[in-house]
Amino acid sequence: MTVQELPGTAAYRPTPPPAWKPLTDPAPLLPDPEPYRVLGTEAAAEADPELLLRLYAELVRGRRYNAQATALTKQGRLAVYPSSTGQEACEVAAALVLEERDWLFPSYRDTLAAVARGLDPVDALTLLRGDRHTGYDPREHRIAPLCTPLATQLPHAVGLAHAARLKGDDVVALAMVGDGGTSEGDFHEALNFAAVWRAPVVFLVQNNGFAISVPLAKQTAAPSLAHKAVGYGMPGRLVDGNDAVAVHQVLGEAVARARRGEGPTLVEAVTYRMEAHTNADDATRYRGDSEVEAWRAHDPIQLLERALTGRGLLDEERIGAVREAAERMAAGLREQMNADPVLDPMDMFTHVYEQQTEQLREQAARLRAELEAGHDESGAEERR
Amino acid sequence: MTTAAAAVGERTGSVRPATMAQALGRALRDSMAADPTVHVLGEDVGTLGGVFRVTDGLAKEFGDDRCTDTPLAEAGILGAAVGMAMYGLRPVVEMQFDAFAYPAFEQLISHVAKMRNRTGGAMPLPITVRVPYGGGIGGVEHHSDSSEAYYMATPGLHVVTPATVEDAYGLLRESIASDDPVVFLEPKRLYWSKAAWSPEAPAAVEPIGRAVVRRPGRSATLITYGPSLPVCMEAAEAATSEGWDLEVVDLRSLVPFDDETVAASVRRTGRAVVVHESSGFGGPGGEIAARVTERCFHHLEAPVLRVAGFDIPYPPPMQERHHLPGVDRVLDAVARLQWEAES
Numbered sequence: 001m002t003v004q005e006l007p008g009t010a011a012y013r014p015t016p017p018p019a020w021k022p023l024t025d026p027a028p029l030l031p032d033p034e035p036y037r038v039l040g041t042e043a044a045a046e047a048d049p050e051l052l053l054r055l056y057a058e059l060v061r062g063r064r065y066n067a068q069a070t071a072l073t074k075q076g077r078l079a080v081y082p083s084s085t086g087q088e089a090c091e092v093a094a095a096l097v098l099e100e101r102d103w104l105f106p107s108y109r110d111t112l113a114a115v116a117r118g119l120d121p122v123d124a125l126t127l128l129r130g131d132r133h134t135g136y137d138p139r140e141h142r143i144a145p146l147c148t149p150l151a152t153q154l155p156h157a158v159g160l161a162h163a164a165r166l167k168g169d170d171v172v173a174l175a176m177v178g179d180g181g182t183s184e185g186d187f188h189e190a191l192n193f194a195a196v197w198r199a200p201v202v203f204l205v206q207n208n209g210f211a212i213s214v215p216l217a218k219q220t221a222a223p224s225l226a227h228k229a230v231g232y233g234m235p236g237r238l239v240d241g242n243d244a245v246a247v248h249q250v251l252g253e254a255v256a257r258a259r260r261g262e263g264p265t266l267v268e269a270v271t272y273r274m275e276a277h278t279n280a281d282d283a284t285r286y287r288g289d290s291e292v293e294a295w296r297a298h299d300p301i302q303l304l305e306r307a308l309t310g311r312g313l314l315d316e317e318r319i320g321a322v323r324e325a326a327e328r329m330a331a332g333l334r335e336q337m338n339a340d341p342v343l344d345p346m347d348m349f350t351h352v353y354e355q356q357t358e359q360l361r362e363q364a365a366r367l368r369a370e371l372e373a374g375h376d377e378s379g380a381e382e383r384r
Numbered sequence: 385m386t387t388a389a390a391a392v393g394e395r396t397g398s399v400r401p402a403t404m405a406q407a408l409g410r411a412l413r414d415s416m417a418a419d420p421t422v423h424v425l426g427e428d429v430g431t432l433g434g435v436f437r438v439t440d441g442l443a444k445e446f447g448d449d450r451c452t453d454t455p456l457a458e459a460g461i462l463g464a465a466v467g468m469a470m471y472g473l474r475p476v477v478e479m480q481f482d483a484f485a486y487p488a489f490e491q492l493i494s495h496v497a498k499m500r501n502r503t504g505g506a507m508p509l510p511i512t513v514r515v516p517y518g519g520g521i522g523g524v525e526h527h528s529d530s531s532e533a534y535y536m537a538t539p540g541l542h543v544v545t546p547a548t549v550e551d552a553y554g555l556l557r558e559s560i561a562s563d564d565p566v567v568f569l570e571p572k573r574l575y576w577s578k579a580a581w582s583p584e585a586p587a588a589v590e591p592i593g594r595a596v597v598r599r600p601g602r603s604a605t606l607i608t609y610g611p612s613l614p615v616c617m618e619a620a621e622a623a624t625s626e627g628w629d630l631e632v633v634d635l636r637s638l639v640p641f642d643d644e645t646v647a648a649s650v651r652r653t654g655r656a657v658v659v660h661e662s663s664g665f666g667g668p669g670g671e672i673a674a675r676v677t678e679r680c681f682h683h684l685e686a687p688v689l690r691v692a693g694f695d696i697p698y699p700p701p702m703q704e705r706h707h708l709p710g711v712d713r714v715l716d717a718v719a720r721l722q723w724e725a726e727s
Contacts, residue, residue: 133502144470145502149494155460156495159467159475166423166449167471185487189460196455351505352539354563357593357640 031226031238035270038245039303047245049313055092055244056308057322059301062088062112064326065121066275068333069111069128073279077337079130082109086274089244089300090206092116094174097251105144105157105175109206113176114143121329122336131341151181154190154203161199161258172258174202174251180211182225191266195232200258202251203266206241208273213286229266241271242300245307272298345371399582404552405575408438408514410583411556412476416446419474422560425452426461426478426514435480436516436575458488462513466495469509476560482517483526489534496565497540511565512556517545518611518661520573520708522701528572529698530662535567536638536671543638544592545569547613549579551636554589562592571611595642597649601631604655604721607646607672609635612659612709619714628718638668646672647679654685655721661708664692686723 038044066085072078084091087109095116098104106113114124119141126135127146134145144160147153157175164171181187182205194201205225209216222228229236235257239250247269254265272295276283308314349356349364356364402410416422424442426434430453433440442451454461458479465475479485485492492513500508519528535543544559544566546552552570559566590596598613599620606616613634620630633649635642650656656676658669669690676688691709699707 132504133498134504134506137506138470138503139507145499145507149490152459152463152490152494155463155491156467156470158460159464159469160471161467162464163468163471163473166473173467186459186463186490189455189457190463192455192457193460193464347504351501351503353500353542353640354508358643359641 026230029230029233029235031224031229031236031268033238035238035240036246036250037240037243038249039240039243039307044245044307045311047307049311051248052245052304052308052311052313054096055089055248056301056304056314057325058092058096058116059088059244059304060322061326061329062092062116063301064323064330065112065115065333068330069125070275070279072125072334072337075338078125078128080278080280081128082278083273083275084109084112086295086300087206087208087241087271088112089247089304090176090204090241090269090271093244093247093251094176094204097248097255098172098174101142101169101171102255103142103144103157103160103171103173105153105160105173106146107150107153107176107178107181108146108148109178110176111146114141114146117141117143119143121333125337126341129337129341131343151177151184151186151190153177154181154186155193157201157203158190158194158197158199158264161194161201162197165200165261170259172200172202172255174204174255176204176206178211179205179207179209179216179219179225180214181205182228183211183219191229191232191234191264194264195234198261198263200261201264202254202258203264204251205266205268207268207270208241209271210273210277210283210286212277212281213283215286224268226266226268232266234264234266237265237267239267239269241269242295242298242303244300244304271300399580401578402549402581402583403576403578404546404549404570405436405438407549407553407581407583408556408570409440409442411553411560412439412442413445414583415476415557415560416442416450419560421472421474422476423450423452423468423473424476424478425454425465427454427456427480429453429478434478436572438514438570438575439478458484458486459491462488462491462496462511465511466491466499466509469511470499470507474510474512474560476512476514479513479515481523481527482515482529482531485513485515485531488513492535492541492567493538497538500564501540508563509565510560510563512559512562512568513565514556514568514570516572516575517569518571518573519698519704520611520661522704523572524701525698528701528704530660530693532569532638532660532662533667535569536668540565541639542566542592543569544636545571545610545638546636547571547574547608547610547634549577549581551589551634553581553583555592555636558589558592566592569610573611574614577614590636593637593640593642595633595635595637595645597631597645598634599630599632601629601653603627603629603653604657604718605631605633605646605649605653606657606659606714606718607633607635607649607676608659609638610660612661615709615711616659616714619711619718622711623715623718626715626719630718635672641672641675643675643679646676650676650680650688651683654683656680656684657689657691657714657717657721659691659709659714659717661693663695664690665695667692686721689717689720691717 091112123135226236
């Protein structure tokens with residue numbers, strides 16, 4: 001089917017000049033009407049056992065990480081934590097599908113993807129603890145800083161992938177964004193640039209149902225978020241975001257496509273945020289228990305566990321070992337997070353410019369004098 | 385040989401009149417030739433050579449990959465530049481017109497300005513954002529804004545603006561070589577100002593962060609930058625007939641700010657007027673006047689005055705001559721420096 005044959009498009013399209021012809025046939029770009037699934041289908045029997053077990057271990061570890069981080073907010077050890085419980089399949093698949101040389105561009109909810117990629121669990125949390133904006137060297141891990149503004153990291157992923165290709169490097173960038181983020185202008189600009197430049201980028205939209213409290217129906221009128229890809233001239237893929245194998249497969253194909261120089265792909269993973277937006281949010285105000293329960297029956301860990309058990313790849317002993325490893329990770333995280341970070345206030349002035357301006361030197365000297373005099377802002381009350 | 389290079393006398397090394405736009409183009413060309421990681425991107429920078437022809441010839445000489453016509457999307461342009469810089473390139477972005485840069489503000493403020501800080505120094509972004517700014521060229525609305533105060537208010541950015549052909553070349557080369565992001569404000573109405581200049585032997589210029597005294601004087605200091613420098617130079621000449629010997633300081637760099645040169649001048653002269661064409665309220669002049677007052681209070685014979693654009697959205701082109709501070713308005717301010725406490 002060509003563009004002209006699409007129903008309803010002929011009316012507003014001007015008569016093209018003789019040389020004009022459509023560059024793309026949109027049909028191959030369109031997502032399937034239903035999210036792609038592997039688990040629970042016959043295809044599950046063919047999935048690589050090693051990959052299944054690896055995904056499983058990471059899912060369990062991720063779930064435990066989310067629970068531990070949420071507990072740390074209650075103890076005041078984290079300023080805030082946006083949990084990805086329920087979305088672990090997307091997080092883990094995004095991390096595992098990349099080669100070491102590739103880059104990950106996470107949003108603020110994607111701590112887990114960074115950890116699954118190998119980042120130290122504590123280093124991934126410094127932003128949310130409030131001691132350092134980015135607790136790691138992005139170049140060392142090829143993980144961009146967790147991005148708080150919505151969708152603004154997407155054009156970075158495009159620029160980086162473009163630069164890598166210009167340099168002749170075989171590098172793919174995977175950028176993560178939520179359903180709400182797809183409404184932002186930067187989402188549009190990033191997808192457009194990526195498609196025009198045929199940049200080796202994969203966009204992963206985790207459609208978790210809500211942007212804080214706003215449901216998808218109030219976010220977009222598109223048939224699906226994956227459909228948005230067509231307008232940019234890139235394929236859109238719809239996948240069950242709770243099916244770790246399916247997400248890994250779809251992302252894997254998109255990454256391979258990007259690596260072959262065939263350009264970007266938009267993947268929409270349909271999933272659900274089981275917890276509130278963050279610990280500061282009350283999800284009962286905007287959604288009912290029955291909805292949450294329905295999604296609980298479609299839990300990513302249970303889905304994979306069932307498939308693994310069904311194929312005889314998992315038994316109680318193995319499950320116990322995976323849980324134990326996750327528990328050890330959580331205990332280590334707890335222990336390290338319970339130690340107060342040692343901070344040097346002078347660091348605030350160190351990394352604004354390569355060389356401190358005279359003005360910053362003066363301000364740093366003033367703070368140093370205040371500290372040496374033994375008072376700081378929190379002590380101001382007592383002096384009055 | 386590019387058009388810009390031909391005009392400024394490549395090969396012969398001869399000193400010929402060159403415009404500021406040509407010197408800027410030459411700075412881009414020389415930076416790209418010297419460093420293969422320098423990439424120019426923006427709307428119309430390639431085939432057209434930029435709407436002001438600053439990038440003329442670059443795509444031809446260095447190819448589309450080094451001088452890239454992008455889709456029309458400022459946030460996308462700057463956002464892509466962030467990613468390119470993260471991967472080790474040195475992007476130079478053109479914003480075409482001052483008010484066109486506003487869609488890119490979030491990228492500039494949330495990412496470009498902060499990436500070094502956010503990553504504890506691990507990931508500096510060597511990006512130069514070229515913004516043609518200011519009025520006086522008869523542009524319709526959204527083509528004449530002076531947006532320097534917004535940039536100045538954002539820690540992490542250098543804010544630089546040349547007023548001479550030599551500085552246009554030198555400051556742009558330095559900005560591109562800087563490992564920190566630089567907002568490089570190009571005064572549109574000086575694009576066609578000329579000076580005898582040779583690209584083979586560009587005049588040695590002061591580095592980013594230094595102000596220079598363009599005209600020494602004893603009785604008052606005019607503190608200015610960019611498009612208002614020629615206005616102040618003319619005012620200083622005119623003021624001699626009134627017995628005023630005015631010193632003119634060209635800031636060149638708004639961030640970092642050269643307190644030392646400015647304060648030393650005002651301490652010598654005892655009087656100061658800050659001149660710029662952006663709006664006065666919340667504008668650069670207020671900051672500069674405050675800094676001067678803090679450092680020179682006991683040397684001041686009069687309050688530090690400001691001559692600025694009015695606090696109005698940039699007016700239609702047929703009105704802009706009333707808005708832009710001209711020589712007379714500067715001279716009026718200088719006359720008010722004969723300040724008496726009871727007045």
